[in-house]
Amino acid sequence: MAEGMKVVLIGGSVRPGNYTAMALALAADELGKRETAYEMVDPATLSLPFPGVNPDSKDARELRERVAEATGVILATPEYHGSFSSVMKLVIENLGFPSALAGKPVALLGVAAGQIGAIKSLEALASICTHVGALVLPGAVSVAGVQKAFDREGRCVDAEVEKRIRSVATNLIEYARGSICPRIALEAMVRGATGEMRG
Ligand SMILES: Cc1cc2nc3c(=O)[nH]c(=O)nc-3n(C[C@H](O)[C@H](O)[C@H](O)COP(=O)(O)O)c2cc1C
Structure with a gap:
């Protein structure tokens, strides 16, 4: 169990029936299995202004x-025109300057219809996340030929792809457990129950 942790998952496609959400749902399922609290953000339900x-x-x-x-x-x-989606960029633009991503561990997942996968999207997205101060974790997962990996109901039909997508969640949990949660625990100890700093 990853006590006190909360993960926010954000999808970059608002296309009805999009594969990005299907892949993201698997990562969320893995968080749930590991008793890690999470919140899904679907930009299609938000009205985000232009920068x-x-x-x-x-x-x-x-x-x-x-x-x-x-x-x-x-x-x-998703991989759109050789990069990550404009929706994802709009999400990032709306995270402020300085960004709410600054100092946060961020795990990346990309899906593409094409055979080379979402490598270009992930490289560009990693670069921008790093630029705004996020701690981009190694092990980004790119899914190629995504329409063959999921059925119409959104179930993954490729066990290897499913394993790789789930690893996005486990990598993040393991990083947070090793590097972030000890810090939170230590801070709680120092502050004590009242929230005031001791000593
Ligand atoms: C505007 C647009 C551009 C796209 N460009 C690419 C591309 O450059 N490379 C690729 O492999 N697939 C491309 N695709 C296909 C998507 O990768 C595919 O729709 C995939 O399912 C991921 O998008 P989704 O999450 O919206 O379903 C494009 C799709 C759209 C709608």
């Missing part, structure tokens, strides 16, 4: 707050 326009809109503010409160984040993107 520089109304940055304090309710949805933008709530998105920033949800990410700021997370122990770690999983970002999943």
Whole structure:
């Protein structure tokens, strides 16, 4: 069990029936199996403004707050035109400057219809996440030919792909357990039950 941890998962496709959400659901399922609290963010349900326009809109503010409160984040993107989606970029633009991602461990997942997978998307996304100060974890997972890996109901029909997608969640849990949770536990000990610093 990953006590006190909370993971926010954000999908970068708003296409009805998108494969990004199917892959992300597997990562979420793995978090659940490992008793790790999580929250799914679907940008299709948000009204995110373009950069520089109304940055304090309710949805933008709530998105920033949800990410700021997370122990770690999983970002999943489709490969669109050789890069990550504009939806994912809009999410990142709405995470503020400085970004709510700064200092957060971030695990990446990319899906693509094409044979080379989402490598280009993941490289570009990792670069931008690093730029805003996120701790991008190694082991990003790219799924090629994604439409063959899932059936119409969204079930993964490729055991190897499923294992790799689930590893996105386990990598994040293991990193947080090893590097973030000890810090949280230590801080709680130092602050004591009242929340005031001791000594
Ligand atoms: C605008 C757009 C651009 C796309 N560009 C690429 C691409 O460059 N390479 C690729 O492999 N697939 C590309 N695809 C296919 C997506 O990778 C495919 O739809 C896949 O299912 C992931 O997207 P989804 O999560 O929206 O389903 C593109 C799809 C769209 C809608």
